[in-house]
Amino acid sequence: MKSKRRVSEKVLEALAERLALTLETGSESWPLPYPPQSDPDFPPVHPKDKQQVIDLGIGLLQADKGMFDRHLSIVVDMIVPHRMNLSDDPFEIHERWLLKRLDVLTERLLFAIATEWLAQALDRSNPSPDRWWLSVVMVNGLCGASHGQPVHQGYHLVESIALAERPGTWHTQPDVSNANMDWNPHGMVPRTTSVVAHEAGAEAAVWLMTQLENSGEERRKLLIEWCRLLLERKELIVPLGISQILIRRASDSSQEVSSRVVVCLAKLIEGDKDSGLECIRILNSREDLLTRRAMADVLTRLFRRITTDAIPLLNSMLEDEDESVLAAASATIGDLRFLDKEMWADKIRELCDHKSQTVRRNIVYTIRDYLEEYSDDKRQIIPKLWGDGDETVITRLRELLMRMDEVDADRFARTIRSLEHLNIDGLWAPMKIRNQERAEQWQLWLEGKAEQPETPPAPEIHISNMTEGELPELSDALDTLDDMGFLD
Numbered sequence: 188m189k190s191k192r193r194v195s196e197k198v199l200e201a202l203a204e205r206l207a208l209t210l211e212t213g214s215e216s217w218p219l220p221y222p223p224q225s226d227p228d229f230p231p232v233h234p235k236d237k238q239q240v241i242d243l244g245i246g247l248l249q250a251d252k253g254m255f256d257r258h259l260s261i262v263v264d265m266i267v268p269h270r271m272n273l274s275d276d277p278f279e280i281h282e283r284w285l286l287k288r289l290d291v292l293t294e295r296l297l298f299a300i301a302t303e304w305l306a307q308a309l310d311r312s313n314p315s316p317d318r319w320w321l322s323v324v325m326v327n328g329l330c331g332a333s334h335g336q337p338v339h340q341g342y343h344l345v346e347s348i349a350l351a352e353r354p355g356t357w358h359t360q361p362d363v364s365n366a367n368m369d370w371n372p373h374g375m376v377p378r379t380t381s382v383v384a385h386e387a388g389a390e391a392a393v394w395l396m397t398q399l400e401n402s403g404e405e406r407r408k409l410l411i412e413w414c415r416l417l418l419e420r421k422e423l424i425v426p427l428g429i430s431q432i433l434i435r436r437a438s439d440s441s442q443e444v445s446s447r448v449v450v451c452l453a454k455l456i457e458g459d460k461d462s463g464l465e466c467i468r469i470l471n472s473r474e475d476l477l478t479r480r481a482m483a484d485v486l487t488r489l490f491r492r493i494t495t496d497a498i499p500l501l502n503s504m505l506e507d508e509d510e511s512v513l514a515a516a517s518a519t520i521g522d523l524r525f526l527d528k529e530m531w532a533d534k535i536r537e538l539c540d541h542k543s544q545t546v547r548r549n550i551v552y553t554i555r556d557y558l559e560e561y562s563d564d565k566r567q568i569i570p571k572l573w574g575d576g577d578e579t580v581i582t583r584l585r586e587l588l589m590r591m592d593e594v595d596a597d598r599f600a601r602t603i604r605s606l607e608h609l610n611i612d613g614l615w616a617p618m619k620i621r622n623q624e625r626a627e628q629w630q631l632w633l634e635g636k637a638e639q640p641e642t643p644p645a646p647e648i649h650i651s652n653m654t655e656g657e658l659p660e661l662s663d664a665l666d667t668l669d670d671m672g673f674l675d
Contacts, residue, residue, distance in 0.1 A: 191278035194263075194285055198292055199255060203245055205293045206300075210241045210321070213328025220394040222319035223351035223387035224309050231316035244321050248300070258299040262292060294329070298340045301325040305344060306353040323348070323391065327398050333408035341409070342416045349392035349423055351385030384426035392427055400432065404441045411436060411447040418454035430455065430462035437466045442475035449481035453488045464496065471500055476509060483507075483515035490522040498523070505538070510545055517541075517549035521556060528560055532568075539571040547575055551583040558591075562598050570605050585614055589621070592629075596642040600632075607633055 214237040225231050234240050248255065263285065267277045278285070285292065301322050308319035326344050330337040347354040399410040414429050424430060433455055437448050449470060456463035467489070470482055483504050489497045501523075504516035517538065523531035535557060538550050551572065558564065572580050592599045603611070618626035631637035 190282045191276070194278050194282055195256065195259060197286060198259060198289065198296070201289045202255070202293045202296055203248060206244055206248060206297060206325075207241055209297060209328035210244050210324050211237065211328075212331075213324035213326070214240050216327065216394075216398050219320055219323055220391035221387065222308060222314060222316050223348075223385050223391060224311055224314040224319075225316060226314060229316075231319070234320055240320055240324055243317055244325075247304075247318075247321070254300070254303065255296075258296055258303075259292075262295045262299065266291060266295070294336055297325060297329055298336050301329065302340070302344060302354050305347060306355075309347065309351060309353045323395070327395055330395075330399065330409055331406060333405055333412055337409055338412045338416075342413045345392050345395055345413060346417065346420070346423070348395070349384055349389050349427060350382055351388035382420055382422050384423055386426075389423075389426040396427065396432065400435070404443060407436065407439065407441065407444045408447055411444060411451065415447075415451045415454070418451060418458060421458045424458045430459045433466055434462060434469065437469040438473075442473075442477040445470060445473060445475070446477045446481040449478065449485055452485060453492060456489075456492045460493075464493065467493075467496075467500070471503065479504075479507060479509060480511050480515070483512045486516060486519045487522060490519065490526075494526055498526070505541070505546065510543065513543045514545045514549060517543075517546040518552070520550055521553040524553070524556060524560075532557060532561060532566060536566045536568055536571070539568060539575070544577060547572070547577060548579050548583070551580055551587075554584070555587060558598065558602075563601065564605060567605065569602055570609060573606055573611070574609055581613060585617065588614060589618060592618070592625075592640075593643060596640055600639050603629065603633065 217237070218233055221233070222231050234243075263277050263281075266288070267281045267284070304315075304318040304325070305322035307313075307315045308322055322344075326341060326348075330341040343354060396410055396413065399406040399413075410432065414432055417423050417427060417429055433448050433451055436444050439445050439448075448466065452463055452466060452470075455466060470478055473479070482500070486497065486500060486504065489500065501516055501519060504512050507513055507516070520531070520534060520538065523534055535550050535553065538546055541547055554568070554572070557568065569584065573584055575581075588599065588602065591602065603614075615626050615630060618629070625640055625643075628637055628640050632639050
């Protein structure tokens with residue numbers, strides 16, 4: 188217990204210092220938003236100045252020692268390394284380890300305290316205005332990084348504020364089933380499963396998000412992370428102005444911020460298509476490399492959601508100078524097949540002459556689908572790619588042709604005829620390894636000295652009938668078990 192007391196005293200001292208700094212930082216924006224929950228008999232009174240908020244927070248921390256001890260035990264159990272003996276006291280064994288990580292401890296403790304104070308502030312039966320001011324200021328002060336606790340815990344708190352519900356109380360509301368004691372098979376009770384934004388709570392959440400948007404790059408990156416998570420709640424997109432935030436940040440001066448907006452596009456289009464298209468227009472006009480690469484990475488998802496509107500994006504990316512953008516964009520060519528097959532086939536033929544070796548290599552992946560649709564290959568795409576001379580392209584085509592020979596000899600014959608004016612010696616060597624007689628027969632056929640080989644018959648798959656003769660008779664099996672002593 189001495190070790191726990193030593194850790195507790197040092198953590199409490201560090202926590203009080205960091206709490207004061209957090210409250211001072213979080214209260215730089217003034218005035219604070221008013222609480223969404225309040226007692227009409229005791230209307231909330233806005234604090235006079237920042238110092239009043241700081242003094243109130245330090246006073247509550249010092250007065251409620253039980254709250255501190257409870258959260259400290261929980262946080263320590265969460266962050267200490269794995270213990271082989273679960274009965275060991277983590278404070279005694281990991282005392283030095285914990286004291287070296289006071290920053291991690293105090294951050295987690297502050298988030299835990301902010302969550303508890305916010306829950307008390309949003310308690311419908313007995314709301315606490317003082318804890319509302321503290322929790323809002325703490326969230327604003329704590330959320331200064333675009334990773335870790337500020338992302339997930341901070342988002343959770345902001346979402347609770349927007350809904351004016353205590354953290355954690357509105358997430359899980361399962362239907363009552365016959366497994367529950369209070370299930371009524373004859374009851375027909377309407378149940379609303381969607382969340383509803385609270386007017387005053389949404390204003391407070393917007394206030395918090397505005398503080399992030401008007402801050403430095405790191406906090407703007409955090410804001411985009413919040414927006415990405417909030418897009419899962421379509422009911423909050425309009426009340427919180429998520430679409431407008433993403434449109435503004437799409438033209439952010441920082442490419443780190445704009446590239447994170449790209450990740451939000453798919454969900455934004457599902458919730459607000461017009462705003463999503465506007466974001467795409469702004470992002471596609473940017474010249475920074477990070478955003479261009481991010482846009483190329485999500486092109487497939489955009490094709491699924493905006494269909495033909497994504498074609499100009501594909502065309503512009505195929506004219507990019509960056510190999511990463513070209514690689515990602517060319518790998519998306521197959522998506523055109525679901526929009527317009529003729530356009531898709533024409534685009535493949537066009538890209539056969541692309542200056543980038545990466546693009547020419549990537550279009551081979553869609554050739555199998557192309558031959559399924561256009562087995563005659565009137566566009567002469569296969570000969571064009573084979574004549575490219577790139578070893579990677581030829582290797583991938585060779586694998587495709589060898590498989591074609593196994594499943595459709597007629598199609599293979601048409602394709603091989605289109606290549607006979609080229610050097611196809613590299614095709615016969617691996618085919619002879621697999622089946623020398625068949626490869627030689629194809630060569631003789633090309634010379635007009637033999638008949639065209641037929642498609643090999645599919646291998647027969649024998650499925651044993653386990654019920655006829657292979658299973659022992661039941662009586663014999665029981666006799667065997669009896670002999671072994673299992674039936675005693």
